[in-house]
Amino acid sequence: xQQVKQSPQSLIVQKGGISIINCAYENxxxxxxxxxxxxxxxxxxxxxxxxxxxxxKKEGRFTISFNKSAKQFSLHIMDSQPGDSATYFCAAxxxxxxxxxxxxxxxxxxxxxxx
Amino acid sequence: NAGVTQTPKFQVLKTGQSMTLQCAQDMNHxxxxxxxxxxxxxxxxxxYSVGAGITDQGEVPNGYNVSRSTTExxxxxxxxxxxxxxxxxFCASSRRGDxxxxxxxxxxxxxx
Numbered sequence: 001x002q003q004v005k006q007s008p009q010s011l012i013v014q015k016g017g018i019s020i021i022n023c024a025y026e027n028x029x030x031x032x033x034x035x036x037x038x039x040x041x042x043x044x045x046x047x048x049x050x051x052x053x054x055x056x057k058k059e060g061r062f063t064i065s066f067n068k069s070a071k072q073f074s075l076h077i078m079d080s081q082p083g084d085s086a087t088y089f090c091a092a093x094x095x096x097x098x099x100x101x102x103x104x105x106x107x108x109x110x111x112x113x114x115x
Numbered sequence: 116n117a118g119v120t121q122t123p124k125f126q127v128l129k130t131g132q133s134m135t136l137q138c139a140q141d142m143n144h145x146x147x148x149x150x151x152x153x154x155x156x157x158x159x160x161x162x163y164s165v166g167a168g169i170t171d172q173g174e175v176p177n178g179y180n181v182s183r184s185t186t187e188x189x190x191x192x193x194x195x196x197x198x199x200x201x202x203x204x205f206c207a208s209s210r211r212g213d214x215x216x217x218x219x220x221x222x223x224x225x226x227x
Contacts, residue, residue: 006157009155032213034215041220041221042220042221043119043205043207043218043219043220043221044158044205044218045218046215046216049215089157089158093212093213094213095213101212101213102148102160102163102173102212103160103212103216104160105150105157105158105159106157107155107156107157108155108157
């Protein structure tokens with residue numbers, strides 16, 4: 001059972017445009033939602049993360065929008081650049097006092113920015 | 116600061132062979148984990164450890180063993196390699212399970 005559903009599988013955006021990747025989750029205990037960026041031949045790297053006490057978090061050109069009632073969250077990349085071409089993964093986990101909860105990843109979105 | 120180091124980077128095995136994928140981190144992180152990445156399936160958790168001497172199973176543990184004798188090292192053992200284990204394997208570490216995970220650059224494993 002896939003607990004985090006990510007779409008689209010692939011995305012092509014023109015340089016300067018807005019890239020939008022969506023994720024939906026089922027487990028209402030999830031309360032930590034990171035996005036990871038992965039370049040070919042490299043491991044994923046944390047891009048930005050949000051907790052459900054806010055509906056939006058922005059870091060530079062990257063914004064996470066969070067809709068708790070719909071159990072959805074999305075990544076927006078403003079002014080997309082060729083250097084943003086990578087695979088993006090959303091993820092989610094519950095929190096606990098121990099901090100030993102496991103991350104569940106989406107299936108990934110391959111983003112290509114064309115000139 | 117090396118971060119998370121995985122060795123080897125590439126490996127080809129024959130069906131039935133065994134091998135150990137190495138993972139070491141120098142950030143004094145308590146939480147370490149192993150994932151496999153397959154096309155269209157994202158990252159799936161194999162095993163994880165919340166500290167030295169403590170390990171637990173993830174989503175896809177069958178065919179793999181782990182141990183955690185030190186904080187720094189978390190090796191993954193394939194007991195009897197099968198073609199279905201052809202994948203890219205990533206090791207990650209973090210201070211806690213719900214904090215940013217630092218990934219290595221992966222081991223690309225092919226089982227013939």
